[in-house]
Amino acid sequence: MKKYLAALSATALIGIAPYALAAPSTDLTVIGTITPNACTPTLSGGGVVDHKTISSNDLNQDKSTNLPDKTLQLSVSCGSAIAFRLKPIDNRIGSGIGSNLFGLGYINGNQKLGSVDVQIRAPLADGVPVQPLQSNDDGNTWFQSAFLAPSTLAAFRSTGGPYTPIAIKELITDLRIYTQIARADSLDLTNDVALDGSITLEVEYP
Structure with missing residues (x-):
């Protein structure tokens, strides 16, 4: 499918008889880059973390309950080396019980x-081992962080190198998944409740 980019401009002319004055104008320009260096992200296990059936009797009443940690493997394969970024998107935004955490959805x-x-x-x-980076300002600045968080970007730097994303052709990394259930006395657990976490990992290019 072909994509077309167009440059648009808008001008206006106001005539005041008997003289014609040049009216103020402004330009709108559409820019972008189409790259052949596409990257494909893949998660092991189909990207599913399954905690099976959890008895409500096993949940803490007055504090959150930590479920067993799980690990998935993420691979990102690119046509050639490029300094891509990972953008995690919380599809249950706002339902997390802590700041900068992804949500599991709502009950009622x-x-x-x-x-x-x-x-x-x-x-x-x-x-080669690398170190993960995070940006809270759309990639303008970076700091070291091993955690993904909603509304941030993740990238990777050379070990001990500057805090700048490096070009990568093939990335392989483990993702450790920590799942936490809210305190049971804050939840209506009279019926079966399905955990409903959903996170999209989107690859962005500089």
């Missing part, structure tokens, strides 16, 4: 069921 529309935290572990870029 307003009871926050719990949260998910995702940690990057042992990342390898083209077979």
Whole structure:
């Protein structure tokens, strides 16, 4: 499918008889880059973390309950080396029980069921260990962080190098998944409740 980019401009002319004055104008320009260096992200296990059936009797009444940690493997394969970024999107935004955590959805529309935290572990870029970065300002500045968080970007730097994303052709890393259920006395557990966490990992290009 072909994509077309167009440059648009708008001008106006106001005539005041008997003289014609040049009216103020402004330009709108559409820019962008189409790159052949596409990257494909893949998660092991189909990207599913299954905690099976959990008895409500096993949940803490007055504090949150930590479920067993799980690990998935993320791979990102690119046509050639490029300094891509990972953008995690919380599809249950607002339902997490802590700041910068992904949500597990709601019970009865307003009871926050719990949260998910995702940690990057042992990342390898083209077979070499690297360190994860995070940006809270759309990639203008970066700092070291091993955790993914909603409304942030993640990238990778050379070990001990500057805090700048490096070009990578093949990334392989473990993702440690920490799932937490809200305190049971804040939830309506009279019926079966399905954990409903959903996170999209989107690849962005600089």
